[in-house]
Amino acid sequence: MTLRPEIPVLRFDSIDSTNEEALRQLAAEADLPLWIVARTQTKGRGRAGRSWQSPEGNVYATLLLKTAVSAATATQLSFVAGLAAHDAAAAHLSPNEAARLRLKWPNDLMLGRAKLAGNLLESISLARNRGLAVVLGVGMNVAALPDDTGRDVASLGLAPSSVEAVFASLARAFDIWLARWNEGRGFPAIREAWLSRALALNETISVNLNNSIIRGRFCGVDDTGALKLTTEAGVVMTVTAGDIYPDALR
The missing domain is CATH 3.30.930.10 (Bira Bifunctional Protein; Domain 2)
Incomplete structure (x- = not known):
């Protein structure tokens, strides 16, 4: 296209x-x-x-x-x-x-x-x-x-x-x-x-998911564009929607 x-x-x-x-x-x-x-x-x-x-x-x-x-x-x-x-x-x-x-x-x-x-x-x-x-x-x-x-x-x-x-x-x-x-x-x-060009890649961020805050390291995006987050427990999770707050901007 x-x-x-x-x-x-x-x-x-x-x-x-x-x-x-x-x-x-x-x-x-x-x-x-x-x-x-x-x-x-x-x-x-x-x-x-x-x-x-x-x-x-x-x-x-x-x-x-x-x-x-x-x-x-x-x-x-x-x-x-x-x-x-x-x-x-x-x-x-x-x-x-x-x-x-x-x-x-x-x-x-x-x-x-x-x-x-x-x-x-x-x-x-x-x-x-x-x-x-x-x-x-x-x-x-x-x-x-x-x-x-x-x-x-x-x-x-x-x-x-x-x-x-x-x-x-x-x-x-x-x-x-x-x-x-x-x-x-x-x-x-x-x-x-x-x-x-991403903000806070490989840095600690907080993600607001339905008023629940999850913290972890922003480690990339997957094939669908979902955010990949390594949590403080070492679990890699994907986030499809939510607001992120890099620690550097807090």
């Missing part, structure tokens, strides 16, 4: 959510792939149903595409999105600042200890065995910081006029990493690239 340079971009000044618009475009049988981009969102969504504050001056973009892989394999695209966001951000930072970028499992991009970007993946089975549609939203703070998030957040520190250039970098990076993913056949290389 490779995105073409001429891939259409559907633009909005304000919208409820670029992911929601992607679902509407899918229902309307729009040609795929398709980018949906908005200057602001009134009901932006993050992982686990969380609200994504969307002031003007940032990137809010969703890629709607079709794939032949299973829904389980399509979850790998969250790692593709993370790598694309990393490279797009790095292109607009100084080398010293770019070196502070880290990917935080499962779907965040951090600048130091603060969240810079995140992605949200949703998939829908198409009728008549026509494959799978994937809705892959990315939000990145370019010039504005959301309020009252309850966590440290960062931006690229650019002018609002830079949003379009950052989105262009993001689209180009997606093109590169989607080609390398190659319908899942290239996931071992994707995983290696992601881990080389």
